[in-house]
Amino acid sequence: MEHVKISEELSAFRERVPGCSVVLFADLSTGMVLASNSAEKMPQEQLDALCMDACETLSNVQAGAVAEAAFDREMPEPDVAFRADGRLIQCFVRLPGELEEALCIALAEAVVPEELVDEASGTLRRILSETT
Amino acid sequence: MCSERADDTSRFMQAIAALSAAPEPVSEYGRLISSDRRNAFEAILLEITETVLRRELTFKNENGEQLTLDVAERRILRVVDVCKSLGSARGDVPSQCLAPEHSGETLRLLQRFQNLAQDIFVRIRLPESPAPAGYTGISVRDLRAAMEETVSDTRVPEPLARALEICRMHASVAVTDASGGIVALFGKEDESSALSQVSAQFFELNQKNGDNVVHLWRWSSHPTKIVILAKANGICVSLVTSHAHMTECFNQLRRAVCQCA
Numbered sequence: 001m002e003h004v005k006i007s008e009e010l011s012a013f014r015e016r017v018p019g020c021s022v023v024l025f026a027d028l029s030t031g032m033v034l035a036s037n038s039a040e041k042m043p044q045e046q047l048d049a050l051c052m053d054a055c056e057t058l059s060n061v062q063a064g065a066v067a068e069a070a071f072d073r074e075m076p077e078p079d080v081a082f083r084a085d086g087r088l089i090q091c092f093v094r095l096p097g098e099l100e101e102a103l104c105i106a107l108a109e110a111v112v113p114e115e116l117v118d119e120a121s122g123t124l125r126r127i128l129s130e131t132t
Numbered sequence: 133m134c135s136e137r138a139d140d141t142s143r144f145m146q147a148i149a150a151l152s153a154a155p156e157p158v159s160e161y162g163r164l165i166s167s168d169r170r171n172a173f174e175a176i177l178l179e180i181t182e183t184v185l186r187r188e189l190t191f192k193n194e195n196g197e198q199l200t201l202d203v204a205e206r207r208i209l210r211v212v213d214v215c216k217s218l219g220s221a222r223g224d225v226p227s228q229c230l231a232p233e234h235s236g237e238t239l240r241l242l243q244r245f246q247n248l249a250q251d252i253f254v255r256i257r258l259p260e261s262p263a264p265a266g267y268t269g270i271s272v273r274d275l276r277a278a279m280e281e282t283v284s285d286t287r288v289p290e291p292l293a294r295a296l297e298i299c300r301m302h303a304s305v306a307v308t309d310a311s312g313g314i315v316a317l318f319g320k321e322d323e324s325s326a327l328s329q330v331s332a333q334f335f336e337l338n339q340k341n342g343d344n345v346v347h348l349w350r351w352s353s354h355p356t357k358i359v360i361l362a363k364a365n366g367i368c369v370s371l372v373t374s375h376a377h378m379t380e381c382f383n384q385l386r387r388a389v390c391q392c393a
Contacts, residue, residue, distance in 0.1 A: 057347070066334055067349065069326040070359045070372050080350035084386045086393030096352035110386070112379050113348065 005130045010037035013123045017116065019109025025127060026051040028058065029100045054092040054104045057081040080117050093120040101128060148185060161192045162255030171326070172246040173314060177272050179254050181206050188212060188259045193249035199241070202259055207269030208238060218244055229264035235278035238270055243314050279316045287315060289365045291391035295384040296369065303360075303373035303381055306331065310366045319372075327359075331370035335363050344393040346385045348378070360385060364392035 006025055014020045014037050024036035024047055033047045058081050067075035077099060083090045091105040091113070103120045166175035179189055186204035190213075200212040211225050218241060225237045246252070287309060288296070296316075299305055304319030306328035314328050334347075346362040358378045362369040362385040373381045 065330050066327070066359055066361065066370070067351065069330040070357060071351075071354060072326065075351060076353060078349040079352045080348075082346070082348035082382065084346045084382075084389070086344055086390045089386070110383060113382050114375070114379055117350070 006035045006127050007037065009123050009127050009130075010035060013037070013103075013119065014039070017105070017107070017111075017119060019107045019111070020105060021108055022047070022050065022106045024050060024104045025124075026054060026102055026104055027100055028055050028094075028102050031055055034101075050090065050104050050106060053083065053090055054081075054102050057083055057090070058092050058094065058102065082113060091116055091120065093117055093124060095121060095124055095128065098128065103127075145185065159253065161194070161196075161253035162190065163253060164251060165191075165254050166252045167250060172250075172252050173243060173317075175252060176242055176246065177275065180208060181272050183256075186259055186263055187256050190255045190257070191245065192253045192255065193245075194251040195249050197245070197248050199245045202263075204263060204267075204269070207267075207271050209264055209267045209269045211238070211241065214241070214245075217248060229267045230270050231268045232270055232274045235270050235274040236281070239275050239278045242275070246314075279314075280318070288367050289388070289392045291388040292362075292364045292367060292369065292385075295388035298384050299369075299371055299373070299381045302377035303371040305369065305371040308368045308370075310335075310368070315367065327361075327370035327372065331361050331363075331368040334361060335368055344389045346382065346389050348382050350375075350378070362386075362389055364389050 010023050010025060014023050017023075020039075022036060022038035022042060025034045026032065027034055028051075031048075031051055033044075033051050036042070036047050059077055064075065064077070067078070079094045079096055081092045087108070089107045089109075089111060091107070091111070092102055093105075094102045101124065103124045105116070105120060107116075165179060166172040176191060179191075180201070180203055183189060183203040184205060186202070186209075188200055189203050190198055190200040192198040197215040197217055199214050199218065201208050202210040202212050208230055210229060211227070225241050226234060230238060288307065296305065296307065296318075300318040304327075306317050307315040308328050308331055309315055312328070317328065343366065344364050346360065349359045351357070355375055358373050358375060358381075360369075360371050360373065360378075360381055369385065371381060
């Protein structure tokens with residue numbers, strides 16, 4: 001029942017976000033993909049790779065150094081991270097204080113980061129309220 | 133009449149300068165002004181800004197490398213002496229009295245020195261030689277203007293330079309080259325110069341990210357500060373902006389990175 005609900009949330013999320021090729025719900029503490037929804041069927045390795053990118057980007061030691069430089073003090077891990085190159089945008093979102101579960105998104109189109117984060121946070125909040 | 137007054141002022145300042153004792157150094161190398169490479173450049177500029185009466189400022193690092201400037205009225209009049217490791221950078225700066233048109237070369241010399249080591253000390257003494265006649269010198273404002281011009285430097289890819297013109301209106305920005313050398317700083321100096329060092333380090337340690345990439349981080353505990361790092365064709369950009377300008381800065385840099393790829 002829970003899994004159905006998560007899948008529905010991910011599917012609805014992808015429909016609401018133009019250009020979203022894949023969205024997955026992951027446990028960053030174990031690096032496991034818990035559920036996913038993609039425009040085309042994707043091999044598990046690609047989903048795992050996106051999950052690993054989330055772990056690296058949100059929990060990156062160097063990201064900690066960047067934060068320390070920006071805020072002039074030790075900082076917790078960030079809740080939101082984006083990584084974009086010439087072909088793809090990745091977005092990783094956690095809820096404040098929830099370090100384990102994250103929503104990982106890959107898009108091919110330009111985005112409004114703020115709107116995407118709001119959308120992802122809402123989806124994640126609903127998923128977590130269902131699973132806890 | 134005006135000329136006489138100017139002569140009097142000049143004589144008066146010379147008399148005060150001669151009577152004023154140079155501050156005593158607090159260690160073998162002098163007074164420690166920076167122990168963090170991230171703040172070193174600003175610390176050097178601050179020493180220049182605070183020097184009104186003519187003095188020779190010798191900046192020295194823990195390796196014994198040094199750079200001596202003749203400074204008066206908050207302006208660099210001459211580069212008196214440089215260590216061997218700055219030899220090639222020294223070659224571009226004229227040995228005689230400096231003028232604002234030499235700001236670019238002088239800026240690069242200071243930046244090269246700043247990048248040599250962590251700790252920087254200063255020792256201040258009275259100059260032995262008389263002040264160059266009719267000097268203009270280089271002010272800290274001239275150096276900052278030179279820094280801004282370097283954004284249109286050939287090292288900065290054009291799409292990135294265009295994006296920076298917009299981002300710098302809303303953010304504290306540091307632009308560095310692949311080795312971490314500062315190309316330009318904009319906005320709040322403490323934020324941008326602190327970021328300038330970590331950005332090069334970040335990209336060096338995360339090379340799998342490729343050469344043309346943008347990163348953004350947001351902390352719920354500090355929602356007003358967004359950190360963005362970008363790299364395009366070997367040039368690193370790091371900036372701190374507000375939540376309100378997150379989208380514009382991110383998309384400007386992303387577009388630039390796409391064009392550079």
